Amino acid sequence: MDHFAYTDGRLRCENLDLIEVASRFGTPTYVYSRATLTMHYRRLAEAFAPLKPLICYSVKSCPNINILRELVALGSGMDVVSGGELHRARLAGCSPEKIVFAGVGKTSEEIADALGEPDDDVRGPDAPEAAPIGLFNVESEQELLNIAHIATALNRPTRAALRVNPDVDAKTHKYTTTGTAENKFGVDLRRARDFFRKYARHNHLRLCGVHIHIGSPVAQAAPYVEAITRVLTLIDELAAEGIVIDTLDIGGGFAADYRTGQSLAAADYAAAIVPLLRERVESGRLRIILEPGRFIVANAGVLLTRVQYVKSSGARKFIICDAGMHTIIRPALYEAFHFVWPANVSPQHEPPDGVRADQLDLPGLERCDVVGPICESADFLCQNRLLPPVARGDIIAVFAAGAYGMSMASRYNSHPLPAEVLIDGQHARVIRRRESYHDLVNAE
Ligand code: LLP
Numbered sequence: 001m002d003h004f005a006y007t008d009g010r011l012r013c014e015n016l017d018l019i020e021v022a023s024r025f026g027t028p029t030y031v032y033s034r035a036t037l038t039m040h041y042r043r044l045a046e047a048f049a050p051l052k053p054l055i056c057y058s059v060k061s062c063p064n065i066n067i068l069r070e071l072v073a074l075g076s077g078m079d080v081v082s083g084g085e086l087h088r089a090r091l092a093g094c095s096p097e098k099i100v101f102a103g104v105g106k107t108s109e110e111i112a113d114a115l116g117e118p119d120d121d122v123r124g125p126d127a128p129e130a131a132p133i134g135l136f137n138v139e140s141e142q143e144l145l146n147i148a149h150i151a152t153a154l155n156r157p158t159r160a161a162l163r164v165n166p167d168v169d170a171k172t173h174k175y176t177t178t179g180t181a182e183n184k185f186g187v188d189l190r191r192a193r194d195f196f197r198k199y200a201r202h203n204h205l206r207l208c209g210v211h212i213h214i215g216s217p218v219a220q221a222a223p224y225v226e227a228i229t230r231v232l233t234l235i236d237e238l239a240a241e242g243i244v245i246d247t248l249d250i251g252g253g254f255a256a257d258y259r260t261g262q263s264l265a266a267a268d269y270a271a272a273i274v275p276l277l278r279e280r281v282e283s284g285r286l287r288i289i290l291e292p293g294r295f296i297v298a299n300a301g302v303l304l305t306r307v308q309y310v311k312s313s314g315a316r317k318f319i320i321c322d323a324g325m326h327t328i329i330r331p332a333l334y335e336a337f338h339f340v341w342p343a344n345v346s347p348q349h350e351p352p353d354g355v356r357a358d359q360l361d362l363p364g365l366e367r368c369d370v371v372g373p374i375c376e377s378a379d380f381l382c383q384n385r386l387l388p389p390v391a392r393g394d395i396i397a398v399f400a401a402g403a404y405g406m407s408m409a410s411r412y413n414s415h416p417l418p419a420e421v422l423i424d425g426q427h428a429r430v431i432r433r434r435e436s437y438h439d440l441v442n443a444e
Contacts, residue, residue, distance in 0.1 A: 001257045002036040002299040004399065006350040011302075011343040011397055015426040018304060018343045022395045025421050026434060027306040028323035030406045032062075034070060034424040036300040037402075040266075041074050044254070044292055047270035051281050053288040056100050058252045059085040061293025061403040062301070064420055066431035068092035071296070077134070079252070079291040083110040083122065090128040100249065100289060102137035102163070102211070104184060111136075111147050115156045135289075136160040137211040137249060139186055144199060144207070151204040161209025161249050164192045164234065166227040170215030170253065173334045185213070189234055200243045208244065210235060213251025217294055221264060221272035224250065228276050235286075248277070249289035256298030258337050258400045260355045266295070294403040301402025303328055303418075304343065305381075307394045308373070317368040319390055324372015324379040326412040328398060328405045332378040340370050340382045343395040349388035356399055359386055370396065374413050406432075414440055 003014045011018045013033050021031060045055060056077040059068065063085060068078065069092045077098025078089035089099050101114050109119050116132040123130075138144045138160045151158045163186035187195060192210075199207050210231050214223055228250060235245045250273070255263035280286040305323035312318070330336035339356035342349075349362055365386035372379045381398055390396065398405075409417055416435030421428050 001260065001354075002400075003033040003039075004036075004302055004397075005354055006345070009345045009347050009350055011341075013302070013423045016423055016428055018302070018397065019395055021421060021423070021428055022304045022306065022343070024428070025419050025430065027304050027395065028321075028327045028418040029304050029434075030301055030401065030418060030420045031304055031428075032067065032297075032301045032402055032420065032422045032431075034422055037067065037070055037297060038074065040296045040300065041071060041076065043266040044290070044295060045075070047266035048274065048288075048290060050270075050274050050278055051288045053290050054098060056098065056249075056289055056291050057296060058291045058293030059088060060407055062297040062405070063088050063407055064431055065092050066422060066429075067297065068094070070422075077289075079293075083107075083113050086110070086114060086133070087123060087127070090130065091126075096131035097134040099133040100135045100137055100161075100291070101133055102139075102213075102291075104139045104143075106136075106143060106147075108146060108150060111150050112154065115151055115154055115158060117154050117156070132156060132158065134159070135209060135247065135249075137163050137209075138207075139163045141187075141195065144195075144205065148199075148202050148205040155204075157204045157206070159206045159208055159247075161211040161247055162187065162192055162195055162207060163211040163213070164189060164231055166212055166214065166230045168214050168223050168227040168230070170218040170223045171220070172215040172217055172253075173336075175334055186211070189230060192234060193237065196238050196243050196245075197241070200238075209247030209249060210245055211249040211251065211289075213249075213291065214253060216253040217255035217263070218253040219255040219263065221269050224253075224269065225272050225276065228273065232276065246285070247287045247289065249291065252291040252293050252295070254292050254295035256294045256400055256403060257356075258298070258339065259357055263295070298400045298403035301400070301405060303398040303401040303405055305396050305398065307390055307392055307396060309392055310390065317366060319368050319370045319387070319396070321370060321372055321381065321396060323381065323398070323418070324374045325376060326374055326379075326410050326415050327372065327418055328381065328401055329408050329410070330404060331381055332376075333408075338382065338401060339399040340385060340387070341397055341399070342388055342390050343397045345388045362388070364389070373415075411435075411440060416440055
């Protein structure tokens with residue numbers, strides 16, 4: 001699953017003791033395991049190898065430039081959704097043709113930037129070369145017309161895929177379902193057909209792809225199978241009319257192991273998806289793109305936080321930490337489960353077989369809420385959870401925090417953003433320094 005495990009009651013990441021890491025770098029700190037990151041990328045790449053896919057890591061899940069560089073070194077492309085993410089992908093050295101640009105609200109400035117004509121005021125002095133990207137994932141008719149207009153004006157022909165909404169329920173949280181008819185994403189299958197008929201032969205914008213992304217996380221393969229089957233029918237209907245679709249981007253959404261055994265293995269997703277597409281890929285008719293974020297990076301990170309105070313109020317016991325909804329918002333926003341456990345426990349409180357679950361059957365656990373310092377009742381890391389006894393000053397780990405952890409962190413209540421540390425074997429390196437109060441007010 002990952003390289004975070006207990007030995008002699010102490011949590012380690014690869015070869016390092018995380019209590020020592022917390023003392024050295026302070027808290028709250030996101031800690032990433034390079035070996036885990038690499039392992040997850042490779043598992044996905046190997047499982048889908050028969051499709052020779054372009055893997056475009058979804059930058060939004062964990063956009064630290066150093067994480068991007070690690071993935072670029074493994075051959076990854078990047079899925080970006082803003083000019084800022086595009087900037088990061090370029091700075092990380094990603095080949096421009098391996099960058100896909102999605103998102104419902106691309107501005108004209110962002111589009112021009114992606115076509116290789118950036119606004120250098122926004123990009124700043126250290127801006128990397130702005131070569132044109134490989135593919136736009138288009139979400140609406142107005143957006144398509146805008147990209148076509150800008151590409152024509154700049155005389156920079158480009159390629160696009162249309163994001164199709166296949167109306168499939170990915171059975172995830174209502175805030176992270178994207179592929180049903182009620183969602184704002186993409187265009188429905190009927191409109192998609194007309195869309196291609198109308199725009200497939202534009203001079204400066206080659207509309208040659210179909211893009212889907214049905215939700216996140218999607219813990220089963222069946223919704224992918226349903227969605228892909230639907231868009232393959234569309235692709236075949238269009239082919240019969242002489243409209244060639246040569247690219248299918250099946251999006252991201254592959255789940256992570258928040259609870260032990262929760263996610264499918266890469267091989268399980270691939271076993272269902274590869275047979276649908278293999279023949280088309282082998283005959284050179286279709287190129288496949290994947291946009292995984294969470295699968296690669298969620299289990300590669302934990303959040304370390306220090307207990308500030310322990311108190312009882314009414315019937316409840318609260319463990320008050322220096323991380324909260326400003327550090328990791330997923331529990332508050334999606335009622336998401338993260339395994340939360342002290343980094344230093346007595347041997348009897350080591351999670352048996354490393355299992356991470358809502359309830360562990362161990363003696364002497366206490367029911368408590370782990371909360372942060374923010375002035376909001378939604379400020380919790382977990383509620384009503386059985387935990388080993390903890391005291392002021394202890395370090396607590398929030399597991400599987402690598403995806404949508406730091407990337408959604410805020411400075412709410414004027415807390416500087418946490419540090420990020422990358423561990424490689426016995427080496428720990430700060431990949432984002434902890435912000436200071438100076439950083440808080442610097443732009444004001
Ligand atoms: N492609 C598109 C078009 C997306 O919108 C997303 C995620 C991905 C790829 C990557 O999905 P992944 O492989 O990471 O599941 N903040 C939420 C998740 C929001 C996902 C947004 N889109 C969370 O913390 O669960």
